[in-house]
Amino acid sequence: MVVGGGICGMQSALDLANSGFKVYLVEETTSIGGRMSQLDKTFPTNDCSMCMLSPKLIEVDKHLNIEILSNSQVQSVEGETGNFNVKVLKKPRYVDIEKCSSCGDCFDVCPVDLINEFEQGLNTYKAINKRYPQAIPSAVAISKSARPPCKLTCPAGCNGQGYVALISKGKYLEALDHIKQWIPLPAVLGRICHHPCEQECNRNEVDQPVAIAPLKRFAADIVRQKRKDGEIPPEEKPVIDKSKPKVAVVGAGPSGLTCAHELVKLGYPVAVFERDAAPGGQLWSAIPKYRLPKDVLAADIKDIVDLGIDLKLNAPVNGQNGLEALKKQGYKAIYLAIGAQKSRSLPIPGVDLPRVLLALDFLRDVNQGKKVDIGNRVVVIGGGNVAMDVARTARRLGAEDVTAICLECAGEMPAHPWEIEEAVAEGVKIMNSWGPTEIVSKNGSVAGVAFQKCTSVFDGEGKFSPTFDESVTTSVDGDTVIIAIGQATDLSVLPEKTGVKTTRGGWLIVDPLTLATEEEGIFAGGDGVTGPKSAVEAIKHGHEAAVSIDRYLSGLDLGEGREPKQEEPAPLPEGKHEKKPRLGTKYIALGKRLSGFDEIVTALTEEEAIKEAERCLDCGLCSECLQCVAVCQAKAIDHDMKEEEVELQVGSVVLAPGFEPFDAKIKSEYGYGRMANVLTSLDFERVLSASGPFQGQVLRLSDGRHPVKVAWIQCVGSRDQTCGRDYCSSVCCMYATKEAIIAREHESTVQPTIFYNDIRAFGKGFERYYESAKSKFGVRYVKGIPSGVKELQQSQNLLIEYTGEDGRKIQEEFDMVVLSIGLQPSASTRELAAKLGIERDRFGFCRTDELAPNITSHDGIYVAGAFDAPMDIPESVMSASSAACLAAREIADVRGTLVTEKEYPPEKDITKEEPRVGVFVCRCGSNIARVVDVPGVAEYASTLPNVVHAEENLYTCSTDTQSKIINAIKEKGLNRVVVASCSPRTHEPLFQDTIREGCLNKFLFEMANIRDQCSWVHASHMPEATKKAKDLVRMAVARATTLEPLFEHPAEVKRRGLVIGGGLSGMTAALEMAGQGYEVVLVEREKELGGNLWRIRYTADGADPQALLASLVEQVEKEPKITLYRGAEVKNISGYLGNYTAEIITKSGESINVEHGVVILATGGTEYKPAEYLYGQSDKVLTQLELEEKIAGGSDDVSKLNSVVMIQCVGSREEEHMYCSRVCCTQAVNNAIKLKELNPDTEVYILYRDIRTYGMNELLYRQAREKGVTFIRYDVENKPDVSEENGKLTVTVYDPVLGAEVELMPDMLVLSVAIRPQADAEDFASRLKLPLTQDGFYMEAHMKLRPLDFVNEGMYLCGLAHSPRFISESIVQARGAVSRALTILSRPYLMVGGVVSVVDADRCVACLTCVRSCPFGVPRINEDGVAYIEAAACQGCGICASQCPRKAITVQHYKDEQVTALTAVLAGS
């Protein structure tokens, strides 16, 4: 198992899978590719990161033996090496990877814009998204957090975020349809719902809640209007299935109507029985018109009834006849939604007086337009919402003095706060904490009400139990008293004998989950069950009842799976949320409010509604509006996917979880996150990227202007104790240099400045790159890290203060600042390591032993890449291969046992047939079809010569279309197949495989790219795009007719390795290879094994290299699989991949031939013997290795030294040798510490140019400074001067910080000398036809992604032959090289042939053009005197074919006539 799908994890997985193992690749995000996918170019070659990565992604994706587990996390690893049981948590992607064709149709309909993390927040992407276009697995994914509080709070479960998001994008009909899934009365509820969703809205924490309810009203109203205007078609009606059992609903209030609505949509015949003359229940009778206009109510109800409900008005269901009669009429289920329509009265004297009214009766009369005489003064008893409605209605009827008086104190009133506020605004007086004792009369008429003080309403348990103080009384005068203290239900619906039970308070008793009464087939809900509650709660009951009735009538279990779930709502999303005032509750003028029953809250305008909807913070990320589901033609989306835990059996584990960038906000002095034009280096990568948010233009975030002066600040979150990151992140100096160069390449006006501590260009080719940045690209390097960045408010430019060369403070203005942020293990990596019990250092990096790299504290688990230590891409790739080597060794004996190889039916011979071409044109969902006339193209294709079949498909890559292609081959006798769809880069292998399954040779396939190169780029020119698509198809068909079958044949692999060089790297490689079960021939030209390792006495960590050396030599000598030649040399190597022959001259001068399949070159390097600084002339001048020898030897002299000077970069980083020797700074610092430990009084001076103690070596540098080692910088133009007089050394050096010369008189001068290639490297390389770099080290196939391979396949390199490096790094390379070699050695044979160059011997004149032009050195002149190209070695690049002046060479599959066939038909058009 490989954990982490970045470049490192991918390399490990590929090495393992290519050497015969089944690999699970576990990736935390939804796609592999890691950080490298975010980078623009890479140093030092300026290659495009994505272009390099993309083929690797596809290789991993298509690999039969790699299974990608994306969106997954390792939970635990149990067991032991060779037999681990791993639990992996697979998080839901909500998209079926198999079905999704990644067409992106869903992006267009998704209403939710989220901060695009891949683009570093520089733009947004949709909640359904693909991290980047080339992402693998090539399927979209949905970003979801927990469900939003609005949805979870709604009693009916209505998804507020969903419809609000849709409204924000102007999708009103979609919003309304969404609302109606839960709320069948949207215009009503949009007005009168008490919207608990808004109380819980997370936006409350920022300013005010989103106007969720008013937006519902808006959606309902605007769609109704647009339907009226004919802009939107009427709602579709369900088909009612007359054969289904009939259902009766009693009561046409919100609950009854909802139940009927749901059931009719399921096809049930439903009748609703309403005793009143109009439907709506209390919505009709009790809610005043100023809150809910009657036409709105009627329209909402009409929409429901029009679905096909049989609404019976004035149809009371009473007593014995009622329910029984319904049953007799054939209603198989009945829902009692009878409400709570009766007002309760008070048991006090005077309630029988005229003008003592009950609230609901009063409201009903007013609503029906009856004239109700109430006089001028009205006393309302009660403090609930009904009381407020009553009081406000009374005001509208002309009563000037209206008082609502209640038991509760102000904070306890049951009415909603806004109802009270509105009432007070309308002049209603509120009196709290009074209980009525009597309605006072005068002359038989009401005169007022007497009250006593209420001291408390609820008892200790919160139950209603009022207490009074009789001694405190008051009275209120009034002409009318209206009692609004509670409601009751009318139970006359029930017959005398019934199974339906009621409570003592007179409410119906039901099963709370299913709403079933105790009588079979009778269900009940709404206020009749719960007592007076809100409309939305009644609606909730309506839904539940419908579910129960459907299950009851279908004979299913009523309760199953309906237990309420406790879900934690999504919190307020992180980040700063700008305050924006709420729009939504605007009232009409007060005078107008009181003069009639006009609706008091005005409607949102369209503009306001969108603005208000945009205030939603998308708490749940995905809004679950389900638009994607509707649009996805592949049916790939499943919002109900759950996370699952899988258990896997694996033999070993490679951890390659990578790094996360340092959070630049921690270094707040640099203003990141606060100043618009301060970016991080990763942000800047996206700015530079051609596929990034600015299409590669360098722009400022504040104003979109092109910046001129751009500054980089190095070491942000590196080499910095103040933020707990003392280590060096190793890569930042180089990436900053690269970014500066590329920025200039993008905009020549950019003037880059890099503020740095030390430029650490220590890798292969880095120094030259750094030099070119200065000399060729004008990058200015300023030594010193600024302490902060200031921002100018007018220009948003940035001020940086630094010290100039002359020691004076300089303040400089920049247009943009880029922070070079460091690397650190991510939080999830730390968690993973903790779960697995992997030891880490104090920074969180994996702890490994210096001489045992990649090996964690947990047996069988190996670490690779940036979790080990900060490192760049090539180091990660080498580390990946090294870890793969270790992981394979554990289970080498089961290699090949779990691999899958595909079996195919026999191929059909078509050579004698006329071409019969089948053309498959892809719609790609709507990706192609919305621009290109796909049926037209298919039709056109069918008219082309040789085409015998043409069709169009929704997705040509889908599994069903694959079978259609195979069938067509068989049924129509196709012998060539053309697919017109997307890019062959991603899809050609798939289709080739398909036709091979259809018994055709895979080379009889051709592709036309009518998506990426047509519909995507010509969206605004549809007719022309169709014409171009036809051209492309015609060309593809023309070429297809010329295609011929090609065959690959197996070539045996000599399963033996040759390792050249018996130093640390060579011995390590030989042992690893032998350990994996392969024979090795190890050739060392010296008499002893060991090479440079002999001279290294200690390491920075205090490990013992000599013990390692002894152990390696012993193991090599003992290993039976290793054939060792000491004192021998490899003279020549001939042959090709898998089949080489080496000529070895042994110690005795004998020449022997060894056959082998692969070569690992580990020929090492050598220490430079300086000609400068009196070396060799004075015995006081030593090299670092010589000093090391003395220290390790325990020589007394070294502890008695008064003063030691060390000079760095002797023979490195100069015109002739423009490379850094990488190890010398650490070596010097380490030796300096040793000297200080031996004698703290020894003065040690290190004269340096840049201290390059990268990675954890930085800690040594700090330690040396703390111990008092003095560091003096010098410039290369001003090197130190060394002289000796009378046996006394004098070192003079100009110190730029002091601005003066310093004269030192040391007892010893130690030179940090360069590492050089072997003296005979050039000669050896030319014999083996291997390339060298400018500096004489061997050159790898590719600096970034193939660092251990030679271009010549089957040849690998490691150790100092590659470049200068530390012991641990050499070990990594040696193992890595073995891992690469195993991808060949593990196979018994290789398939060769196919797309390769073939020589026509008759035409060849042996002019050597091909021999000279082949970059791989494959063609040679054979015994017959003509060119010969070994198929096994040929890469099929075609250079020789294009160069051959006699046209004697052709590349198979790209013959001249095959290429000209394309152009001929294009020209012919």
Added chain:
Amino acid sequence: MEVSYYPGCSIEGVAREYGESVEAVARMLGIDLKELKDWTCCGAASAHATDDMLALALPARNLETADKTGLDLVTPCAACYSRLKHADKALRAGEKIEGVSDGYRGDFSIKHLVDFIWEELGEKAILEKLKKPLRDLKAVCYYGCLITRPPRVTDAGNPDNPESMDNILQTLGAEVKNWSYKTDCCGADHALTMPEVAWKLVQKLFDMAGEAGADAIVVACPLCHSNLDTHQEEVSAQAGKRYQIPIFYFTELMGLAFGDSGAEKWFGRHFVDPRPLLRQKGLL
């Protein structure tokens, strides 16, 4: 809400208007300032430059008193705040301090008044008292170097960009300008010994406040105030251009916005008279 109150010496001398406005605003916001009994100088101006032990002992003595009350301790002076926090850290670390007995419990927090008002009372409490929004008043908030720094002593979450004063002023309706100089040093410590250095630092603040579009600078420290307010003529002379920038205590503006009748009197004590500006904005 009861809190211990350490006013500091400046409040009784050069910064009387600060002291009065602090008391007035606290009263209106319902903060009951319990002045520490028998408090002494914290030694900010000179003790820490003279004697390490004295620098801790002076504030520690006051902390001992606060410790007994157990109430959270609030001070309006940045320098006092810094010294109190230093001593508190030392006491918590168990350092022996001369003249201070063992047994410091320290179960109270020490806050600068500006943080206290924003963090403990916040937007709602301020809006409730707001009578006269400071509309059109363009200001930058200047915190100086001691309220947030060093963060290991002050525990400031965002030492380079504190926001409590900005938030308060914004809530009061002022047009608070963003700038990068909130916590730059004004050189007050050198105002007497090396005045030309201090003036240069002050000049930079004036220039950058102007660049940010501010008409005034708002402070929360008597030392900053006196350094910024009293030397504008010298700064002008040294810079060769005329500066006349009103410097407000944030509490003065709170008092003004809350409609306190004493506000005008406080402004009368400034070297640079802020009243013309306030009149021009219709705030007086």
